[in-house]
Each structure stands twice: as C-alpha cells, then as structure tokens.
Amino acid sequence: MKYSGWKVLRQALGGNKGWEPVWRDPAPKPAYDIIVVGGGGHGLATAYYLAKEYGLTNVAVLEKSWLASGNAGRNTTIIRSNYLLPGNEPFYELSMKLWENLEQDFNYNAMVSQRGVVNLYHSDPQRDAFARRGNAMHMAGADAVLLDEQGIRELCPFLDFDNARFPVKGGLWQPRGGTARHDAVAWGYARGADQRGVDLIQNCEVTGFQVKNGRCIGVETARGPIAAKKVAVCVAGSSGRVMAQAGLRLPIESHVLQAFVSEGLKPIIPGVVTFGAGHFYISQSDKGGLVFGGDIDGYNTYAQRGNLPVVEDVCESGMALMPMIGRARLLRMWGGVMDMSMDGSPFIDKTSVDGLYFNGGWCYGGFKATPASGWCYAHLLAKDEPHPVATELRLDRFKRGHMIDEKGAGAQPNLH
Amino acid sequence: MIINHPLLGPRDAAEFVYLGDASLIDRPDWQSDTAADDFYEYQYLRDNPAGETRELWFHEQGDRSWLVVTRNTLTHEITKVELARDVALAAGRDR
Ligand SMILES: Cc1cc2nc3c(=O)[nH]c(=O)nc-3n(C[C@H](O)[C@H](O)[C@H](O)COP(=O)(O)OP(=O)(O)OC[C@H]3O[C@@H](n4cnc5c(N)ncnc54)[C@H](O)[C@@H]3O)c2cc1C
Numbered sequence: 001m002k003y004s005g006w007k008v009l010r011q012a013l014g015g016n017k018g019w020e021p022v023w024r025d026p027a028p029k030p031a032y033d034i035i036v037v038g039g040g041g042h043g044l045a046t047a048y049y050l051a052k053e054y055g056l057t058n059v060a061v062l063e064k065s066w067l068a069s070g071n072a073g074r075n076t077t078i079i080r081s082n083y084l085l086p087g088n089e090p091f092y093e094l095s096m097k098l099w100e101n102l103e104q105d106f107n108y109n110a111m112v113s114q115r116g117v118v119n120l121y122h123s124d125p126q127r128d129a130f131a132r133r134g135n136a137m138h139m140a141g142a143d144a145v146l147l148d149e150q151g152i153r154e155l156c157p158f159l160d161f162d163n164a165r166f167p168v169k170g171g172l173w174q175p176r177g178g179t180a181r182h183d184a185v186a187w188g189y190a191r192g193a194d195q196r197g198v199d200l201i202q203n204c205e206v207t208g209f210q211v212k213n214g215r216c217i218g219v220e221t222a223r224g225p226i227a228a229k230k231v232a233v234c235v236a237g238s239s240g241r242v243m244a245q246a247g248l249r250l251p252i253e254s255h256v257l258q259a260f261v262s263e264g265l266k267p268i269i270p271g272v273v274t275f276g277a278g279h280f281y282i283s284q285s286d287k288g289g290l291v292f293g294g295d296i297d298g299y300n301t302y303a304q305r306g307n308l309p310v311v312e313d314v315c316e317s318g319m320a321l322m323p324m325i326g327r328a329r330l331l332r333m334w335g336g337v338m339d340m341s342m343d344g345s346p347f348i349d350k351t352s353v354d355g356l357y358f359n360g361g362w363c364y365g366g367f368k369a370t371p372a373s374g375w376c377y378a379h380l381l382a383k384d385e386p387h388p389v390a391t392e393l394r395l396d397r398f399k400r401g402h403m404i405d406e407k408g409a410g411a412q413p414n415l416h
Numbered sequence: 417m418i419i420n421h422p423l424l425g426p427r428d429a430a431e432f433v434y435l436g437d438a439s440l441i442d443r444p445d446w447q448s449d450t451a452a453d454d455f456y457e458y459q460y461l462r463d464n465p466a467g468e469t470r471e472l473w474f475h476e477q478g479d480r481s482w483l484v485v486t487r488n489t490l491t492h493e494i495t496k497v498e499l500a501r502d503v504a505l506a507a508g509r510d511r
Contacts, residue, residue, distance in 0.1 A: 239464075240462065240463075240464030240465075240466070241464070241465070241466040244463070244464075244465075249457070249461040249462060249463060249464075250461065250462065250464065251460040251461055251462070252462060252464060253436065253462050253464050254464055254466075254489070298434050299417075299429075299434045299471070299487075300436070300437075300464065300469065300471065300489050301489045301490075301492065302466045302489050302490050303489070303490055303491065303492055307417060307429070307492075309428075309429070309430035342460050398456060398459075398460040399453075399456045399460075411436075412434075412435075412436070
C-alpha cells in the first residue's frame, strides 16, 4: 500500500479500519542468497538498498527480538555530518544527502527535521579547531557556519553565556543537521524491504555460524539452521558476542550510553545544541520533551541500563550550560549498548572468514549513519568491493596503523 | 556499583577509573619475533564477553591502587575484588 494524503483522508472517513499490517511475518526459508543478522536501522537499510539498488531480493533479515528493539529505537535521533577526517566526512555527508530524500524514497514519514545542529565553543583554540572542521565539511560538500557569540545569542538566547569557567564564545552551526523519528526510520526501511520481497524474520536469534573450509555457508538460529551464500552481521552493541561465535575478536568494547527525556514543554530549544566543555547535548522533540544525553558510563557492559553517577554528571553539564532547565522534571531515562570501536570510527568490511561480512563499531553516533551504512554495506555485499566513501572503514586499520582518530576517543580517551 | 576494596572496604565505583580487561596485565614480550602482532592484539582486540569478566579498576580518588574486579557485564554484579599487585605476583611477575 502506498501512503498519500488522499489515503489518510479516505481512511479517516472510514474510521481508520482499512489499514493493513505494514510488513509480512514470514517463516524462515531453508536458504537465502544473503542473510542480514540484526534488524536495527542499519540491517533494515542494508536489506532495503540490496533490494532497491541491486535487485537482490532473496534476502532475509534475522532479528533476535522485534525490529528496532536495540539502539535504533533508543537513540537521541540526532543527524549531522560535521566530521573532520577524510575517512569519515564524505561518508557522513552521503548519509546527510540520503536523509534529505529519504521520505520520498521509501514513501514513509520519518519526520526528518533539518532544524540545525550547533556545537558550542568556549575558548580561542576550540574556535580554531571548529573553523578547521568547518572547512573540512565544506570540502566534502557539507554546510557549516562559524558563529560568534552574537550569532549564538540570536540562536540560543537562553544559554549561560557569562559562565565563569566556560563562557560561551560561539559555535559551529550545521543548518542541514537536525533530528529524525528513529522508529519511523527503521519502519520505513522495513516496509520498503518487505514490499520488495525481503523476509523480515523476528524472534530469530542467530546462535552460531556454519563455517566450512574457511567459508561461511549459513547460520544457526533459534528457529533452526538457515543456509546463505553471504552472511552480513549488523548487530551494533552485540557485535562482540555475535562475532565471537565465528571465532573473531574485534577492536570493539560494549559500553552503555544513557538518554533522558523531560516532561513536555513549550518550544524553546531551536535545534540541537551541544556543550563544548562537558559532554552534553540536547534537542526538543515535537511533543515538547527535552531529549538529552552525555557520556557513556565508562565500563564494559551488555546491560541496557546505566548507573547514577553519569545521570548526575549529565545533569550538571546541562545546568552549567542552560540553567533554565533546572526546574524541568525528568520523565524517562534508559540505556543502550554501544559498540565502541578503539578509535571511535565504524567498520563496514569483509572478515577473515569468506562470505562473512561485518558492519559495526558505530559507538554513540550510528543513527545519523543509518542511510549511508545501509547504502555502503549493500554495495559491499553486492559487488564485493567497498563503496568509494567507505574505503577506510576497514577492520584491519589498527594493524596497519591507519586509525580514523576523529577525536582521540574510542572506548576510552587514553587509547591512542 | 559498589566495589568492595580489599583494603578500604565498600567504595562507590565513581571513585574509580576504569581501564578494561585484566589481561592487560600480561604485556607481551617486546623482544619476541611476533612482537608487532602480539602488541596489536594486546592493544586493540578484545574478548568483550557477555557475562563474567575480570577487569582493571584504578582507585584514583582513593588510595590509588589498581584492583582486579570480577564483574558480570549482564547484571553488573561484582563477585570478587583483588589487589592487581597480588594477581600479578601470583602470575609470576616480579611486581
Ligand atoms: C542512548 C543513545 C543515544 C544515541 N544517540 C544518537 C544520536 O543522537 N545520533 C546518532 O547518530 N546516534 C546515536 N546513537 C547511536 C545509534 O543509536 C546506534 O549507533 C545505531 O542505532 C546502531 O545501528 P542499528 O540501528 O543497526 O543498531 P540496533 O538497533 O541496536 O540493531 C542491532 C540489532 O541486532 C539485533 N541482534 C543482536 N544480536 C543478535 C543475534 N544474535 N541475532 C539476531 N539479531 C541480533 C538486536 O536485537 C538489534 O535489534 C545513540 C545510541 C544510544 C544508546
């Protein structure tokens, strides 16, 4: 079913009784050309582009729980392409361009809202670093505007500009950045993949890989073995434990990141604002809730919940930046398991096992990457060569000394 | 999380800095023929287990000792806390 304004109107008149399920619930077939492990945003986008761009439809997505039950449905929904390094920035800008046309492309309302992202700076060296980053963004075709204090005052008059320790001096603004509705992104990709014949199989945990003569020929699952010519793992926070089943050790640690939402308030935060002196970022949802977060908890974990010291730290950072939020009440908080790579940058690559592919290491920034990750992973799977913007996202880059050390911070700030 | 420090008793985990897997105590031999590969694996690759794991915590805001903490990454339950020095000595290191 294609969605349109006309359809919404007709359904409204008919009491909304004519809507159909958005995707099928098929039983797994004994074999597929390609199996995508993990039904988060990246896995669904990969399946969608495999079907749409490469005509590969004998594909299954195996999800251990329900679609988008992992980080796809837990993130703070920020999309942006304000990276610095040549290994990263063209990839994230491709993602930004895909976001801009996504809803027309998959005929689903993902609530992509380009309300702007501003990273604040608080000192002269930080301004210079942001100017350099802005130039790198321009060179990759992205948009960036370096704002001085006056510019920020016009955008966000409510900040604590004269904070004694970290006065706000300006910011790097990406007007095309913003937010999107995380669940709807996953649902849109799921529906588009399903319509083209991809089997989306839920409650189907992958429990092992069938490897014969160094080649992956299928997977073991909670619903029985399934054969495949290619197996594409895409399980974000579960990367370590899933790839261990194929005997691989990864340059990845699993950590928890928490997020917070306040009660609904009148519109006040214009876009996404990030603190440059502590780790704190905030936006306001369309329902009015302040959506914010900060650092990972800092110890390895697979539990989807964090601890209180980080709650305190995030709230302190928020109060230092915008004291006005002090009286807003916190409604909800939750955690998601992050696949923290050692240099903070992701992987889209083949592995040492033939026919087994890996996509992961997204850290706390993989939501914005969803379209390009799916696009480039589908390219790799279909053509067996990396997409031109993803050539540096290799699993062996640490061994070769070619890290993509965007911020000098992966799982730990002291790793490189 | 509360870490039961062998010398100081129960302490809030927020007093500590986290380093990672306790296998980091076993630094590879820099003179070995395979040193380059060994250090790559030591520095960058992780077991990243789901379940019980042993890891290094540094009591930065306390007595500045290194501890080996046995903790479950699925439940955050801590079952054992040792001085890293004792663990290293028991493993045959000279300090
Ligand atoms: C609190 C929080 C805030 C964040 N904020 C942002 C942000 O503002 N901007 C941004 O860009 N990024 C953000 N991120 C990061 C982003 O959410 C992730 O990087 C991204 O969602 C990861 O890709 P995914 O959607 O495919 O992951 P997931 O949705 O986690 O997908 C992985 C899937 O694999 C499944 N799986 C695991 N093991 C198996 C198995 N054995 N068999 C079958 N299936 C399995 C899981 O159930 C899961 O559904 C945030 C993350 C968190 C937790």
